[in-house]
Amino acid sequence: MSEPREPRTPRWERTHRRIYEVAMGLFAEHGFEAVTVAAIAAAARVTVPTFYDHFSSKENIVLPLPETSDVEAVMALQPPGLPLGERLRRGIRGWLGAVQGRDREELLDRWRIVIRTPGLRSRAAEFERRTVDIVLAALGAERDATAAVVTAAMFSAYTQILLRWAESDGDVPLEDLIEEVLRALREL
Numbered sequence: 001m002s003e004p005r006e007p008r009t010p011r012w013e014r015t016h017r018r019i020y021e022v023a024m025g026l027f028a029e030h031g032f033e034a035v036t037v038a039a040i041a042a043a044a045r046v047t048v049p050t051f052y053d054h055f056s057s058k059e060n061i062v063l064p065l066p067e068t069s070d071v072e073a074v075m076a077l078q079p080p081g082l083p084l085g086e087r088l089r090r091g092i093r094g095w096l097g098a099v100q101g102r103d104r105e106e107l108l109d110r111w112r113i114v115i116r117t118p119g120l121r122s123r124a125a126e127f128e129r130r131t132v133d134i135v136l137a138a139l140g141a142e143r144d145a146t147a148a149v150v151t152a153a154m155f156s157a158y159t160q161i162l163l164r165w166a167e168s169d170g171d172v173p174l175e176d177l178i179e180e181v182l183r184a185l186r187e188l
Contacts, residue, residue: 016054019044023061024109032062032117062110062120063127065134072138084147088135088154089182096161096178104174111166124163128155157185 008016022044026035037058041051055061074095078087099107114120132151136143139151161181165174 012054015044015046015050019046019051019054020061023058024106024113027062027113028109032058032113032120059120059123062113063123065127065130068134068138071131071134075135075138084139085150085154085186088151089186092154092158092161092182093178096158096174099174107162108166108170111162112169115163115166124159128152128159131155131158153185157181 019040023035023040026040026043035058037051038048040058041048044051074091075087077094078090080087082090114124129152132148132155135151135155136148139147161174161177164177164181165172168177
């Protein structure tokens with residue numbers, strides 16, 4: 001499941017952002033595995049329970065699951081008459097294409113941490129499976145074995161796009177990798 005979405009106050013948003021920024025700084029300086037939740041909380045000047053009010057784990061700072069409502073919105077933008085694979089390709093292009101500016105830099109920073117951390121590479125596979133479940137739930141009536149296989153393949157491609165982008169240190173444009181990886185999958 002994704003982080004719970006509740007009405008948020010400006011104070012909650014500032015605290016959330018501070019925890020995120022402190023954690024990312026600590027991960028960059030010391031390595032993901034060397035940083036504890038207690039260290040993040042102390043550096044962010046919050047309690048450990050407050051940390052958990054904002055993030056279910058330190059892994060969720062680096063690999064946050066999408067909100068179900070966001071996935072549903074992306075899928076709703078795709079023409080329903082198209083084959084599922086094409087709707088997912090368009091959704092991936094749209095989702096990643098919409099990430100711009102600071103959000104794009106932060107996405108790259110998070111995936112740089114993933115490629116340097118063996119435990120997070122494994123966690124990326126779990127992230128992928130859980131995201132597939134969110135997408136399949138959003139599909140509703142279309143959820144069958146074929147939809148599960150197609151969706152899993154597309155999100156494996158999604159993960160490869162982000163891993164390859166981070167491995168290039170952002171030197172290869174994200175849009176080029178999106179097209180390259182999705183084209184390779186289409187040509188199977």
